Amino acid sequence: MKRAYALLIVAVASLTLAACGGGPKMSGHGQDVMFAQMMIPHHQQAITMAEQAATKASSPEVKQLASQIESAQGPEIQKMTGWLKSWGQSASSGKSMRMDDGMMSDKDMTKLGSLSGPAFDKAFLQMMIKHHKGGISMAKTEQSKGSSADAKALARSIVTSQSAEVTTMQKLLG
Numbered sequence: 001m002k003r004a005y006a007l008l009i010v011a012v013a014s015l016t017l018a019a020c021g022g023g024p025k026m027s028g029h030g031q032d033v034m035f036a037q038m039m040i041p042h043h044q045q046a047i048t049m050a051e052q053a054a055t056k057a058s059s060p061e062v063k064q065l066a067s068q069i070e071s072a073q074g075p076e077i078q079k080m081t082g083w084l085k086s087w088g089q090s091a092s093s094g095k096s097m098r099m100d101d102g103m104m105s106d107k108d109m110t111k112l113g114s115l116s117g118p119a120f121d122k123a124f125l126q127m128m129i130k131h132h133k134g135g136i137s138m139a140k141t142e143q144s145k146g147s148s149a150d151a152k153a154l155a156r157s158i159v160t161s162q163s164a165e166v167t168t169m170q171k172l173l174g
Contacts, residue, residue: 032151033089035142036080038101039158040091042135043073045103049128052113056120061172065165066124072161076154083151102134125169132162132169 046069053066081091104112104127112123135158142155 029087029148031142031145032148033084033087035138035146035151035155036084037089037092038138039135040077040080042101042103042131042138043077045109046128046131046135047073047077048109049104049112049124049131053120053124056116057124058117059121059172061168062121062124065168065172069128069165076158079154080151083148101138102131104131122173125173129166129169129173132166136162136166 050066050070050073053063057063057066084091108127112120112127115123139155139158139162143152143159146152146155
């Protein structure tokens, strides 16, 4: 009986500490942490692709779109990095991204880097559409499963902006 009572006290104390913030800093933010840790390298790759467009693209519309992508995603990386720091988490999950997350393979990135002119434009648009669709999927998951209001707001913004960019890219491809 004393043992059962002692276990009950330990259980109540543990729950109380967890409710008061005595648990891990990411408590309640598991999905939010995963979203940020996956979206940061996803955005970094998009920026790498977009930076190439400045010198390799022939279409002014592709160059403008790439600049827009770069300008939007840099600050978003900083925002997510700040959240991870405040949640006591690193920016890296230690997991590699899957191709179904829209990430380009090393082979894809090498191919894109070897192109210029109209061939670059076409490959960039095709790859970025796939890339954005993966990002939109991750953002929709955050919207439905996340708990951080800020992370969910960013996810909403990503869905809106990247969906519009996908439509633009599809039009540019003809």
